[in-house]
Amino acid sequence: MKALLLKDIRVLSINMKFYFILILLYTFMGAFVDNMGIFQLYPILLFSLFPITALSYDERCHWNQYGITMPISRRDLVLSKYILGIAGALLISVFTLAVNLLFRYGNTDPGTLSCFILAVMSASMISLDLILPISLCFGTEKGRLFYLGTVILLCAAPAILDGVFNAGMGLPKDIGGISFSGLTTAVCAFALLSLLLTVFSITVSIRIFDKKELV
Amino acid sequence: MNTAANALEIKGLTKHYPAFCLDHIDLTLPMGSVMGFIGENGAGKSTTIFSILGAIRRDGGTVRILGQDTAQGIPLSLKEQIGVVLDECCLPETLNLKDINGIMKAAYRTWNSKTFFRHVHRFFLDETKRIKDYSRGMKMKLSIACALAHDSRLLILDEATSGLDPVTRDELLDLFYEFIQDEQHSIFMSSHITSDLEKICDYVTYIHKGKLILCQEKDGLMQRMGILKCSETVFRDIDPAAVHGKRTTAFGVEALVERQKIPAGLVVEHASLDDILIYLVKSDMSRVKS
Known part of the structure; x- marks a missing residue:
């Protein structure tokens, strides 16, 4: 597992430098621009x-064919991609939260901001949960097409969350009839749903990959 | 350490595809030996190798590697003892040798960085370059360096020397010779290049359209077989059981024959592995199979 994560991180850090810069740029822009929902959502x-990108690099060099001959199980080959996705989402979420709290200190409500970031993180995990099994089964090209579809669905989320977040800037305790505690409950339920979906997605992906012929 | 008598034992290996069938392959590679695995493109060599390695699910048969059954997949501890070189370098192309060493060190408990870099220096692989900047020969050398830098006792090579120049192939064969000096080491290698196999192999296995045609000790086979060149008239008197393939030319008949069954006085020339395989595949092959 460590070897797989090392490989993916190294490959991504070499090939995705531009994206890392873009992510940093968006995160910092989010900290200085008032209507910042999109800047926090995007990174x-x-x-x-990133796990899908890592998978497409694997496909390009037929890594899985070789990886299966190493002391690595099929299960680990799948799990490493989820761990990469979860760790990446957590890392960027904490980073976004820290940057915003640092630069918008006193100008934002940490609770609402945390709710927003948790909701976006959950949404990003849901998209990964849907794309990974499809990419493992049909290849990353088809996985990316499917991703476009899920992004359209997820477009509904930022519209709602952006409104919630902007409202949070003024620290309202009631947004369009939704109380803050109600919002927290809704976001926590969404996060729980994403967690359950991740467990289900991992199970399905392992089964798919277990039957897959790596030639 | 496992002290199995055979490095590889395959019995009844079967794999069905809509347009191809790997049909009950049986072969045994004794410990300390080299087996050449030959067949034309699409004959089933890679399918056999990927079935052995568990990359594809077999429909039937058993595979024992270094004495261990692999019906439930190859145990991770056993994978430490198998070095694999596929027909292309499957390492991420943007990485360099330092990255590869780090990844492999994390993957194999028995990975030896010193051994890896010793092979790297022996092959003159540039440590500063990324893999994508290597030639095909250099990539294959890197794959071989990886296969030899852990506790490998069985090397499985899928077309590892194809597409390489004769000098590079010779260097690699030298390395395989060194590897095989340890009687607990074995090599199973598929190749189209029969001249390489002639140099290094103890056993040859030939498959054709998914069926096993021949699996024999190489020296014995080459001593037993020869090329008889004679006229049609002379050829008519030859025992048909001695002939394993023939072709008629403007000058008479050229036939692959068993030397011992040919009457004294007739000249039987040396048959190369290429000659034997070509004649066999073009004729009734069942007689030599035994």
Whole structure:
């Protein structure tokens, strides 16, 4: 597992430098621009695509064919991609939260901001949960097409969350009839749903990959 | 350490595809030996190798590697003892040798960085370059360096020397010779280049359209077989059981024959592995199979 994560991180850090710069740029822009929902949404969603990118690099060099001959199980080959996605989403979420709290200190409500970031992180995990099994089964090209479809669905989320976040700037306790505690509950339920979906997605991916012929 | 008598034992290996079938392959590679695995393109060599390695699910048969059954997949501890070189370098192309060493060190408990870099220096692989900047020969050398830098006792090579120049192939064969000096080491290698196999192999296995045609000790086979060149008239008197293939030319008949069954006085020339395989595949092959 360590070897797989090392490989993916190294490959991504070499090939995705531009994206890392873009993510940093968006995160910092989000800290200085008032209407910042999209700037916080984008880096987290972009990060969720990294395991798919890592998988497409694997496909290009037929890594899985070789990896299966090493002391690595099929299960680990699948799990490493989820761990990469979860760790990446967590890392960028914490980073986004820290940057915003640092630069918008006193100008934002940490609770609402945390809710927003948790919701975006959950949404990005859901998209990964849907794309990974499809990419493992049909290849990353088809996985990316499917991703476009899920992004359209997820477009509904930022519209709502952006409104919630902007409202949070003024620290309202009631947004369009939704109380803050109600919002927290809704976001926590969404996060729990994403967690359950991740467990289900991992199970399905392992089964798919277990039957896959690596030639 | 496992002290199995055979490095590789395959019995009844079967794999069905809509347009191809690997049909009950049986072969045994004794410990300390080299087996050449030959067949034309699409004959089933890679399918056999990927079935052995568990990359594809077999429909039937058993595979024992270094004495261990692999019906439930190859145990991770056993994978430490198998070095694999596929027909292309499957390492991420943007990485360099330092990255590869780090990844392999994390993957193999028995990985030896010193051994890896010793092979790297022996092959003159540039440590500063990325893999994508290597030639095909250099990539294959890197794959071989990886296969030899852990506790490998069985090397499985899939077309590892194809597409390489004769000098590079010779260097690699030298390395395989060194590897095989340890009687607990074995090599199973598929190749189109029969001249390489003639130099290094103890056993040859030939498959054709998914069926096993021949699996024999190489020296015995080459001593037993020869090329008889004679006229049609002389050829008519030859025992048909001695003939394993023939072709008629403007000058008479050229036939692959068993030397011992040919009457004294007739000249039987040396048959190369290429000659034997070509004649066999073009004729009734069942007689030599035994």
